Amino acid sequence: MTQTATGRPPRYGWVFAAVWLFYLGGNVQALLDQPDMYWRVAGLTSVAAFAAGYLFLVARVRHIRRGVRPPRHVVRTWLGIALLLALFALQVPGAGDHSLTCLVYIAALAMVNLPLAQAAPLAVVLFAGAEIAPRVVDGWADGGYGLAVLLGSLATYGIRMAGERQRRLMAAQQELSDRAVADERARIAADLHDILGHSLTVVTVKAELAQRLLDFDIEKARKELSDLEALARDALSDVRTTAMGVRGISLPGEIAVAREALTAANIEAELPGAADEVPTRNRELFAWTIREAVTNVVRHSGARHVRVQLTPDCVEIVDDGVGGSCSGGQGLPGLRRRAEGLGGRLIAGAREDAPGFRVRVEVPA
Incomplete structure (x- = not known):
């Protein structure tokens, strides 16, 4: 009774089990040599019925899922085993000690179909019967049937354990x-939030600015609209590459974008002129930090001044707004996960030295 790669018995496992029925040939030959017509016919009929019942019960194994044996399956198996024992008994008068071969099949079947607490005692009883019967019945010879019952039980128990291990492995x-799919979905969702949240915020600010400029400076309004088109194209490209998992962002690029966004929102900004001193391993994290913090400043804070400080192992963004960066959303939790992934930490909250909000990410040197 082999197992497929999915941990389930194969659809045609009964064919494999049928191969082993050739051992019933000894029963058939003994019955054919039986001079009593009644016991010869009864015995041959019971052998055929035994083989069919055995194959039917073997085929039922494929209905067991994840090693769970429902009570209904257990009851049906016991009824089947009782029927097989009755068919075995019908062979005894005609086949003699050859009929003990049937006990091997019954023990093997029990070890696969029944719960182990029920199968093991039954196998012991069958083993004892196969060992004792040749010693107490006149004319019967010890053909090693007890050993066959023992070996058959152990072999099918090993197959059963291998199948259950396979099921556990497949489940794991x-x-x-x-979990990998869920993590990838969370990554894409976080990245899309960061991308669209920032890009749409800048688009909104520039659209408002362009609308105001239409009344008195058409050329500047046209430039703002051109910037809007470029921002929309960039956001679309970022969304596409994020879905493919190949997107990366640039720290110098985020500093430049932050300068543009803050200027469009009429917020005075102090930004670092270069990012050369930041090691490569920290650049993407610091870029995401600047993007998230500046997006929140433009969207929520009502600030008039923002300062971004950058060192090799730290980035800090402070504003003089009303602390709107505390608003709900996935930006700061996502940023915290990114920081913790590099062994760093995120500090976000109201400033202690002045009104406003502070976002700070520190990474061990």
């Missing part, structure tokens, strides 16, 4: 696969 692999 499926769990890991589901």
Whole structure:
């Protein structure tokens, strides 16, 4: 009774089990040599019925899922085993000690179909019967049937354990696969939030500025509208590359974008002129920090002044607004996860030295 790669018995596993029925040939030959017509016919009929019942019960194994044996399946198995024992008994008068071969099949079937607490005692009883019967019944020879019952039980128990281990392995692999999919979905959702939140905020600010400029400076309004088109194209490109998992952002680029966004929002900004001193491993994290913090400043804070300080192991953004960066959303939690991924920490909250809000990310040197 082999297992497929999915941990389930194969659809045609009964064919494999049928191969082993050739051992019933000894029963058939003994019955054919039986001079009593009644016991010969009864015995041959019971052998055929035994083989069919055995294959039917083997085929039922494929309905067991994840190693769970429902009570209904257990009851049906016991009824089947009782029927097989009755068919075995019908062979005894005609086949003699050859009929003990049937006990091997019954023990093997029990070890696969029944709960182990029920199968093991039954196998012991069958082993004892196969060992004792040749010693107490006149004319019967010890053909090693007890050993066959023992070996058959152990072999099918090993197959059963291998199948259950395979099921557990497949379940663990499926769990890991589901978790990987969930993590990837969370990553894409966080990245899309960061991209669209920033880009749409800048688009909104520039659209408002362009609308005001239309009344007195058409050329500047046209330039703002041109910038809007470029921003929309960039956001679309970022969304596409994020979905493919190949997007990266640039720290110098985010500093430049932050300068443009703050200027469009009429917020005075102090920004670092270069980012050369920041090590490569920290650049993407610091770029995301500047993007998220500046987006929140433009969108929520009502600030008039923003300062961005950059060192090799730290980036800090402070404003003089009303602390709107505390508003709900996924930006800061996502940023915290990114920082913790590099062993760093995020500090976000009201400033202690003055009104306003502070976002600070520190990474161990």
